[in-house]
Amino acid sequence: MPDVEVTGPPVERDEEILTAPALAFVADLQRRFGARRDELLLARRDRREELSRTGRLDFLPETAEVRAGDWQVAPAPADLTDRRVEITGPTQRKMAINALNSGARVWLADLEDANTPHWANVVGGQVTLYDAVRRTISLTSPEGKEYRLRDPDDLPVVLPRPRGWHLPERHLYVDGRPAVGALVDFGLHFFHNAAELLARGSGPYYYLPKMESHLEARLWNEVFTHAQAELGIPHGTVRATVLIETITAAFEMEEILYELREHASGLNAGRWDYLFSIIKTFRDAPGDHTLPDRNAVSMDAPMMRAYSDLLVRTCHRRGAFAMGGMAAFIPSRRDPEVNAAAFAKVRADKQREVEAGFDGSWVAHPDLVPLCAEVFDAVLEGPHQLARRREDVSVTAADLLALDRTPGERTEAGLRGNIHVGIGYLAAWLAGNGAAAIDNLMEDAATAEISRSQIWQWTHAAATLDTGAVVTRELVERLVEEEYAALVDAGAYAEHLDRARELFVRTALDDDFVDFLTLPAYDVVVAAGG
Numbered sequence: 164m165p166d167v168e169v170t171g172p173p174v175e176r177d178e179e180i181l182t183a184p185a186l187a188f189v190a191d192l193q194r195r196f197g198a199r200r201d202e203l204l205l206a207r208r209d210r211r212e213e214l215s216r217t218g219r220l221d222f223l224p225e226t227a228e229v230r231a232g233d234w235q236v237a238p239a240p241a242d243l244t245d246r247r248v249e250i251t252g253p254t255q256r257k258m259a260i261n262a263l264n265s266g267a268r269v270w271l272a273d274l275e276d277a278n279t280p281h282w283a284n285v286v287g288g289q290v291t292l293y294d295a296v297r298r299t300i301s302l303t304s305p306e307g308k309e310y311r312l313r314d315p316d317d318l319p320v321v322l323p324r325p326r327g328w329h330l331p332e333r334h335l336y337v338d339g340r341p342a343v344g345a346l347v348d349f350g351l352h353f354f355h356n357a358a359e360l361l362a363r364g365s366g367p368y369y370y371l372p373k374m375e376s377h378l379e380a381r382l383w384n385e386v387f388t389h390a391q392a393e394l395g396i397p398h399g400t401v402r403a404t405v406l407i408e409t410i411t412a413a414f415e416m417e418e419i420l421y422e423l424r425e426h427a428s429g430l431n432a433g434r435w436d437y438l439f440s441i442i443k444t445f446r447d448a449p450g451d452h453t454l455p456d457r458n459a460v461s462m463d464a465p466m467m468r469a470y471s472d473l474l475v476r477t478c479h480r481r482g483a484f485a486m487g488g489m490a491a492f493i494p495s496r497r498d499p500e501v502n503a504a505a506f507a508k509v510r511a512d513k514q515r516e517v518e519a520g521f522d523g524s525w526v527a528h529p530d531l532v533p534l535c536a537e538v539f540d541a542v543l544e545g546p547h548q549l550a551r552r553r554e555d556v557s558v559t560a561a562d563l564l565a566l567d568r569t570p571g572e573r574t575e576a577g578l579r580g581n582i583h584v585g586i587g588y589l590a591a592w593l594a595g596n597g598a599a600a601i602d603n604l605m606e607d608a609a610t611a612e613i614s615r616s617q618i619w620q621w622t623h624a625a626a627t628l629d630t631g632a633v634v635t636r637e638l639v640e641r642l643v644e645e646e647y648a649a650l651v652d653a654g655a656y657a658e659h660l661d662r663a664r665e666l667f668v669r670t671a672l673d674d675d676f677v678d679f680l681t682l683p684a685y686d687v688v689v690a691a692g693g
């Protein structure tokens with residue numbers, strides 16, 4: 164068996180991305196850092212087991228000095244000082260061009276929540292990013308529509324988001340083992356583009372998802388340090404914005420910034436994975452940790468406010484940007500009523516963020532870029548509001564864990580919605596689309612995780628609904644049949660619905676809780692040769 168083996172199907176222009184030196188670079192990352200990543204995943208499991216026994220979590224005593232210390236992250240590079248509007252989206256070519264033409268300051272090029280790791284997306288995404296860096300990206304759609312960069316000299320800064328530490332890349336083997344997906348995504352992008360970006364006055368900048376501890380941030384820092392040295396890129400060129408989207412990471416915001424301080428740009432309030440993490444972490448802990456309907460948990464809930472305020476305070480104290488998250492409401496160019504409702508809700512969300520001190524925020528659709536810009540323009544006096552230190556904020560462990568003070572009810576409509584979205588989204592995912600609009604909401608891997616984990620928790624806790632009905636396996640199975648029938652009638656992704664239902668039922672109901680929905684879903688993709 165060769166040291167490095169690509170087992171994925173052929174992808175257009177893969178020979179430009181999977182070159183021998185690029186694969187050697189990724190293999191080197193895998194050999195140096197793969198074992199440590201495996202250890203960190205095991206540590207996650209041990210910690211979760213402890214949390215499920217105690218139901219308690221606190222700031223780490225062993226890192227008190229870091230929290231008390233006087234340090235700052237590296238100053239922002241010139242092209243990353245104004246981040247008031249960031250558009251997110253998959254690296255599919257048409258959407259990439261639309262994102263680059265959207266007027267946003269940053270495009271989060273998503274290889275994660277909004278992406279499925281079909282080999283065609285993994286390699287195709289790298290081709291898109293390669294062309295985007297060099298301003299050569301264009302497309303003629305099957306309908307004959309021409310897509311070109313409107314102004315190649317004035318484009319958003321591109322921040323790819325590699326996969327989280329948990330996902331393997333099962334189409335690329337190093338010494339007989341699947342490489343770590345995150346190292347493949349980062350490694351290929353960095354290898355092909357770091358020097359080119361520098362030559363163009365920018366740099367290799369990334370979003371880092373789903374970390375659960377500062378030790379995981381330390382590993383990323385080691386990867387950056389090594390990758391830069393290996394390619395002769397000056398130390399400290401990389402900039403990373405870390406999503407604080409797990410409950411354990413919320414207790415280690417300072418430590419995560421500290422580990423990455425020579426490469427850190429900011430933190431982002433990834434509210435959807437954060438909710439998933441809360442449900443997952445405390446799903447079977449002693450006491451009642453159930454939350455109301457997914458859509459009832461707003462950013463005004465005390466625990467979400469505490470999380471968001473702590474993030475702004477931590478960032479600004481350390482000279483890092485505080486980035487807002489995603490309001491899931493998607494505008495519609497066809498339905499004025501839906502459009503108006505989406506605009507009003509997104510506006511309220513962005514208003515809350517700018518008032519809380521965030522320096523910018525995310526939108527999921529190009530039509531929302533001007534709205535987000537308008538809200539931040541009205542408040543920001545310069546490119547950011549780092550000077551607002553938020554010293555008024557004081558957040559305790561109890562504030563972050565105030566699940567029981569979250570207003571809202573558990574309803575049958577909520578339960579049904581979780582099933583509808585979960586199966587509908589998984590069908591899209593299996594077809595290769597990692598983001599979908601379902602009932603005018605943006606759904607991606609993070610929101611689907613909430614749907615299935617909430618059902619797991621409600622069922623295992625025998626939670627009661629507003630009707631007085633108890634959530635049982637039988638009730639869920641009956642609603643699954645009904646929602647499945649509705650999805651069949653609707654006709655979208657018909658050939659994937661059976662698999663999607665099977666995956667959903669398994670991950671929402673089996674006693675053995677799967678850490679990530681995308682792990683068994685990826686098995687299905689790989690088995691189908693995708």
Ligand SMILES: CC(=O)SCCNC(=O)CCNC(=O)[C@H](O)C(C)(C)COP(=O)(O)OP(=O)(O)OC[C@H]1O[C@@H](n2cnc3c(N)ncnc32)[C@H](O)[C@@H]1OP(=O)(O)O
Binds near residue numbers: 252253489493
């Ligand atoms: C929890 C988190 O991690 S959030 C971040 C991850 N999630 C995401 O990034 C989701 C981003 N958003 C999307 O993928 C899309 O907006 C969807 C799938 C939700 C909806 O997409 P569509 O159904 O195509 O929306 P719609 O029909 O209104 O799109 C209109 C146009 O805008 C484009 N568009 C929509 N969203 C985006 C986007 N985020 N980036 C670039 N272009 C976009 C469409 O491609 C379409 O282009 P066209 O007119 O040239 O054909």
Ligand SMILES: O=CC(=O)O
Binds near residue numbers: 406408434488609
């Ligand atoms: O990645 C963002 C989130 O909300 O999850």
Ligand SMILES: [Mg+2]
Binds near residue numbers: 372373433
């Ligand atoms: Mg996320």
